[in-house]
Amino acid sequence: MMLKNKVAVITGATRGIGREIARTYAENGAKIVMTGTNHARLQALYEDISLKGAECIAMSGDVREEETAEKVVQEAINQFQRVDILVNNAGVNQRSSTLDMAINDWKRVIDTNLNGNLYFSRAVLPYMIKQKQGKIINISSTAAKSGHPNAAPSYGASKAAVDYLTKHLALEMAPYNIVVNGLSPGPIETEMVQQWHDEYRKKVLTKVPLKRLGKPKDIAGAALFLASDLSGFITGETININGGTYMN
Template identity: 35%
Template structure:
């Protein structure tokens, strides 16, 4: 029996990177999907084709998660296609570099709008659907930077992820009585296009600081997200789960 047979999910930002790995992992477990993307339609349609090869159903929906009206439309289209939403993975995110003194208003607004407000909007539109069926699983893709703070070069990114962590705990408390589990994962050093910001020398320095001796893969994140949305984790909520090869062991 597949772990998510018959379940319906939205994964934001799933045309590549961690989101794509999560979507394919869910599809292999029998889950139908919305593949959300903001710009990369061609890649999103390729993910839809890969999902359909597993026997699961999928649709690509364009929506910039930083726009509340686009998120509202995405969830309406998702419900029209899937009939309901059992699982929401808030994965869409961007990194923003610039010290406190360097970062301008526009970049600060953008990182908060996509990483934090986008998660808020997606939860706000999807939770009423989950409440109606007294069942739902939400996983927010946060970051190690949300717990320990980010390097001096990216304080706005770390803050956006810290806000996601507090939102995760707040929603877990509020919606636990409605059968809705809300958790977050906090990855570190996962090889995706986002890591292209670090050159090979920096990536090797990061690898040496990780006890398991390697960088992470999108699939390392997807398998933990799968556990959190499965009924095996029904007594787990309001948690921030580290996925970092042992780099950070506290908090």
């Protein structure tokens, strides 16, 4: 029970990595406040977590709207009186070339992947500062590190900005004992990856030294470590979880 009685806010919890993080945190004693845009999936996860005995709040909302962050965090405070952990997981990808990409698609990806992180961080930080402790975990991507043939420029740009935001917040919040870190997943077996054709999957695997795709639980395990007391002296880092595809 590495997170016993901790209160965790998780965005983008309705599928893949976010869903697995919510389940893992709940199994380790955390009280979960989660949000997503798919109400049916969110409700199913709420029932799953609640049936296992964990306290949970599920709120539909779009992270592109600052009001969503304010409402979700306020509900966490109303119900649990604190926020110990924030996982900024909500994100979208869009596949097109620079010239074919619609400007509205660029804005949608930036608004979701970057601005959503800022809104939720700004919403929790006053409470974490008052508590003199807190953990923020931003989910990035290997697309932040190099050009990527399977993503629009908006995706890599948004994730590179998330990496900088992680470092900036870590430095700014260090005096308040708030640590801010990121996770940089490589190819993970999610619904998005299941859309790949066999030829592209084989091409991706040739670049992974461990010769397999990751699983959501690989990311959730690292997210558990960063949320726990075991990582108290780590801040400003974005950890690669990609089977050795990128090594710092």
